[in-house]
Amino acid sequence: MSHESRVLALWCPDWPAVAASAEAGVAAHQPVAVLLSNRVMACSATARMQGVRRGVRRREAQARCPELYVCVADEDRDARRFESVAAAVDAIVPGAEIVRPGLLVLPARGVARYLGGEEAAAERLIDAIAGTGVECQAGIADQIFTAVLAARHGQVVPGGRDAEYLAPFPVSELAVEPGLAAVERAELTGLLTRLGLRTIGDFAAVEARYVASRFGTDAISAHRRARGEPDRPPSGRALPPDLEVAQRCDPPIERVDMAAFAGRALAVQLHEKLAGANVACTRLRVHARTENGEEHARVWRCAEPLTPEGTADRVRWQLDGWLTGHHQSSPTAGITWLRLEPVEVVSSGALQLGLWGGVGEDEERARRALIRVQGLLGGDAxxxxxxxxxxxxxxxxxxxxxxxxxxxxxxxAAPWPGKLPEPAPSEVYDPAPEVALLDERRREVLVTGRGILTAEPHTLMWDKDECSIEAWAGPWCVDENWWDAGSAQRAARLEILTENRGALLVKCTAGIWNVEGRWG
Structure with a gap:
C-alpha cells in the first residue's frame, strides 16, 4: 500500500455522552451516562472512574455513581452537535467524511503535504477540534479500519504495516466500531474466538479461500481488514450516470421538521434511481444552497449499503446540524436547494435480506408505500x-x-416475575374480548385471593358461542404495583384448549375474564 492512499481518522471519545452534556449544559466534571433500553450505551470518563460501564443497568449505574447525570440516547442530538466538529475540520482541509457522529476520516496525503507531515497535520486538526471544546484523538494508517483503531490509541501506523499493527489486537476489535461493521460482525467475532482464533493476526493467517467457503460476505470483508487490505478491491467501474436527485425548496427550509420531510422525499427519489441502476449507495454527499448563495456539503460513509430510511436519517441529521449549529459556517438564511449525490455505489446484491426476502423492486415499493402513507396521515399512522x-x-x-x-x-431483558411462559400467542387481541368460564354445573369459574381456581373450567362462553374446554394450564398470577393504589393491579392468566376456537390465553381481572391471545 503506497503512501498516496493513507487515511487520517479523527475520533471523539464517548461522543453520545459529550453531545448530551453539551445539549443539557452539564458541567464538564459531572459524570454523564447515555441510556438505550435502560442500559448504559455510553458514558463519560468521569463516570467510568466511578465504576460506570457500558451495558450496566440504570439502577446499578446510579448506585455506583449517585451524582450521575442520566439521559436517553438521541441520534439526532449526536449528529446535530457533531456538525461544529466537522466544520472545524473543514475550515482547515475540505473532504472529510462522517462515518458516524464522533468519527471522521479524510485522505492524509493532501493535509500532510499542506501542514508539514502526517503527525503535524494530526496535531493541527486535534487543536482545531479542541477549539470547539471537544477532545479528540487521531490515527493514521493505510486503510480506514486500521486508522480508526489507531485513532482510539492515538497512534500513527507506518506505511505498509497495517497487518503487523493489527495482529496483536483481540479479534473482537473487528466489531468494536459500529460505523464500519455490519450488525452481524459481533456474532462472527464470537464464533472466531470459540474456534480458537483469538487475535486479528490469527484470523488473518487463515487462507482467504477457507474464509469464503465457511463464512458469509461480512467475514470476507473482516478478513481483508485483518490482512490490512481494502474492504473492497477497486472495481474500476464509473458511477452510473444521473443518479443524483435535487429539489428546489419553496418555501426555504428553516426548521428541522421541514428538513425531515424534504429529506424523506428525496431519499425515496434517490433509491428509485439506485434500484433502476441495480446499485446501492455506501457513500452519500448531502449538498445544500441557501437564499444568500452559501454552499454547504458533507459526505457520509456507511458500513452497509444505505436503505431509504438510512438515507433520510442522514439527510435529517445533516440539515439539523446546519440549521441549528452555532459555528462560523452555519447558514445565514433558509435552504432553497437540496441535492443528494451517491459518491460510491456497490451492487444491490450487497443489501441484506428484508421482510420480503430481499431488497429488490418489491421491497422498495413497499417501503415507498409506507412512507407515502406516513406522509399523508401523519407520523403515527x-x-x-x-x-x-x-x-x-x-x-x-x-x-x-x-x-x-x-x-x-x-x-x-429485565426479570419479569409472573410473566407468561413461552411460546407467546401468535395472535394478540386489542381490545381483548370479554368471555365467561363455567364449570360442569354452569357456575362461573373465578380465581381466589390465593391464586386458586374456584372450580375446574369446563365451558367457555364467547359471544353466545359455547366452547367445550378440553385442557387447561395455570393460573399464573401477578400482583403489579401493589405499593401504588392508583396503578395497582391483580390478575391471573390461564391457558385453555377449546374444541372449536383452538388454544387461547385468558386473563381474569377483578372477576372479569378476557381473551388476550390465541395460538394459531
Whole structure:
C-alpha cells in the first residue's frame, strides 16, 4: 500500500455522552451516562472512574455513581452537535467524511503535504477540534479500519504495516466500531474466538479461500481488514450516470421538521434511481444552497449499503446540524436547494435480506408505500413493533412510528416475575374480548385471593358461542404495583384448549375474564 492512499481518522471519545452534556449544559466534571433500553450505551470518563460501564443497568449505574447525570440516547442530538466538529475540520482541509457522529476520516496525503507531515497535520486538526471544546484523538494508517483503531490509541501506523499493527489486537476489535461493521460482525467475532482464533493476526493467517467457503460476505470483508487490505478491491467501474436527485425548496427550509420531510422525499427519489441502476449507495454527499448563495456539503460513509430510511436519517441529521449549529459556517438564511449525490455505489446484491426476502423492486415499493402513507396521515399512522418487557402479551410489544428510534417502553431483558411462559400467542387481541368460564354445573369459574381456581373450567362462553374446554394450564398470577393504589393491579392468566376456537390465553381481572391471545 503506497503512501498516496493513507487515511487520517479523527475520533471523539464517548461522543453520545459529550453531545448530551453539551445539549443539557452539564458541567464538564459531572459524570454523564447515555441510556438505550435502560442500559448504559455510553458514558463519560468521569463516570467510568466511578465504576460506570457500558451495558450496566440504570439502577446499578446510579448506585455506583449517585451524582450521575442520566439521559436517553438521541441520534439526532449526536449528529446535530457533531456538525461544529466537522466544520472545524473543514475550515482547515475540505473532504472529510462522517462515518458516524464522533468519527471522521479524510485522505492524509493532501493535509500532510499542506501542514508539514502526517503527525503535524494530526496535531493541527486535534487543536482545531479542541477549539470547539471537544477532545479528540487521531490515527493514521493505510486503510480506514486500521486508522480508526489507531485513532482510539492515538497512534500513527507506518506505511505498509497495517497487518503487523493489527495482529496483536483481540479479534473482537473487528466489531468494536459500529460505523464500519455490519450488525452481524459481533456474532462472527464470537464464533472466531470459540474456534480458537483469538487475535486479528490469527484470523488473518487463515487462507482467504477457507474464509469464503465457511463464512458469509461480512467475514470476507473482516478478513481483508485483518490482512490490512481494502474492504473492497477497486472495481474500476464509473458511477452510473444521473443518479443524483435535487429539489428546489419553496418555501426555504428553516426548521428541522421541514428538513425531515424534504429529506424523506428525496431519499425515496434517490433509491428509485439506485434500484433502476441495480446499485446501492455506501457513500452519500448531502449538498445544500441557501437564499444568500452559501454552499454547504458533507459526505457520509456507511458500513452497509444505505436503505431509504438510512438515507433520510442522514439527510435529517445533516440539515439539523446546519440549521441549528452555532459555528462560523452555519447558514445565514433558509435552504432553497437540496441535492443528494451517491459518491460510491456497490451492487444491490450487497443489501441484506428484508421482510420480503430481499431488497429488490418489491421491497422498495413497499417501503415507498409506507412512507407515502406516513406522509399523508401523519407520523403515527405507520408503526412497527419492537420487543419490550412485560408479563402479558400486549405489554411485550411497543409500537414505534416508522423511522423513529426503536426504543422499547421497558427493558425486555429485565426479570419479569409472573410473566407468561413461552411460546407467546401468535395472535394478540386489542381490545381483548370479554368471555365467561363455567364449570360442569354452569357456575362461573373465578380465581381466589390465593391464586386458586374456584372450580375446574369446563365451558367457555364467547359471544353466545359455547366452547367445550378440553385442557387447561395455570393460573399464573401477578400482583403489579401493589405499593401504588392508583396503578395497582391483580390478575391471573390461564391457558385453555377449546374444541372449536383452538388454544387461547385468558386473563381474569377483578372477576372479569378476557381473551388476550390465541395460538394459531
Amino acid at each position: 405507520v408503526r412497527i413493533g419492537v420487543q419490550s418487557g412485560g408479563r402479558g402479551t400486549a405489554e411485550r410489544v411497543t409500537l414505534i412510528p416508522l423511522g423513529d428510534e426503536q426504543v422499547p417502553a421497558s427493558d425486555p
